[in-house]
Amino acid sequence: xxxxxxxxxxxxxxxxxxxxxxxxxxxxxxxxxxxxxxxxxxxxxxxxxxxxxxxxxxxxxxxxxxxxxxxxxxxxxxxxxxxxxxxxxxxxxxxxxxxxxxxxxxxxxxxxxxxxxxxxxxxxxxxxxxxxxxxxxxxxxxxxxxxxxxxxxxxxxxxxxxxxxxxxxxxxxxxxxxxxxxxxxxxxxx
Numbered sequence: 001x002x003x004x005x006x007x008x009x010x011x012x013x014x015x016x017x018x019x020x021x022x023x024x025x026x027x028x029x030x031x032x033x034x035x036x037x038x039x040x041x042x043x044x045x046x047x048x049x050x051x052x053x054x055x056x057x058x059x060x061x062x063x064x065x066x067x068x069x070x071x072x073x074x075x076x077x078x079x080x081x082x083x084x085x086x087x088x089x090x091x092x093x094x095x096x097x098x099x100x101x102x103x104x105x106x107x108x109x110x111x112x113x114x115x116x117x118x119x120x121x122x123x124x125x126x127x128x129x130x131x132x133x134x135x136x137x138x139x140x141x142x143x144x145x146x147x148x149x150x151x152x153x154x155x156x157x158x159x160x161x162x163x164x165x166x167x168x169x170x171x172x173x174x175x176x177x178x179x180x181x182x183x184x185x186x187x188x189x190x
Contacts, residue, residue, distance in 0.1 A: 021057075021067070021090055021103060021146060023111035026083040026172055030133065031151040037124075037132040039151075046077075046084055046115065049140040057088045058145045061112060065095040067146075075144070082172050086111075086144050099146060110150040114143040 031039040049055075057075045059065035068075035068088035078085045090096040102108040121137040171178050 021088045021100065022085065023144070023146065024080070024083045024085045024172070025111060025113055025144070027081075029083075029172075034151065037134050039134045039136065041083070041136050043081065044079065045120075045136045045139050046141040047079060048138065049115075053140055053142065055141050056143045057086065058143055059095050059099050060108075060147050061114070061143070061145045065099075067091060067096060067099060077141075084141070088144075103146060108146050108148055110147050112145045112147040112151070113141060114145075115139045115141045 025041065027041050027043045027045075029040065054069060054071045055075060055077060056063075056069045057067040059067055067090055070077065074089045074091070076087045078087075090100050099108070115136075117136065117139050120139040122139075123135045123137060125133040125135060167178050167181050170176070170181055
């Protein structure tokens with residue numbers, strides 16, 4: 001199983017009983033060097049597995065600390081044009097509360113995922129002799145995890161507001177930093 005850490009949009013929302021952890025695994029974004037190659041997830045690469053695999057969410061890839069699961073309805077996956085999104089209804093457990101607290105404080109600001117490419121489709125791009133790129137066209141998603149260290153440095157994080165979530169998504173789509181987008185918004189207010 002391949003495991004990737006991705007710094008990405010994570011948003012917390014309080015309900016009466018529990019918190020919702022939201023994250024986005026970005027498409028069309030290069031990872032860090034993964035040991036002689038970089039990786040890019042192509043749009044829809046996990047679409048088929050979302051229908052057939054009982055994906056789980058763990059805290060920092062630790063299978064003993066399960067945050068949610070598709071078959072129980074506590075983990076929900078959704079495709080967007082920007083990436084694979086997921087929502088987890090955090091459990092009322094010590095590690096569930098710890099996860100929410102760490103994300104809210106900004107100590108944990110990334111998401112990660114585990115997948116298999118066996119039976120899937122990957123393409124290797126060797127056009128740049130200094131950068132071998134593996135494009136994942138089709139894979140089987142196994143798990144998603146909030147984590148500390150990202151593999152995809154161009155993704156962004158939001159833990160505070162709907163405006164921040166909008167700015168994060170716009171930053172991913174346009175490649176413009178959130179600080180620049182915020183300054184543009186302030187200029188429009190004048």
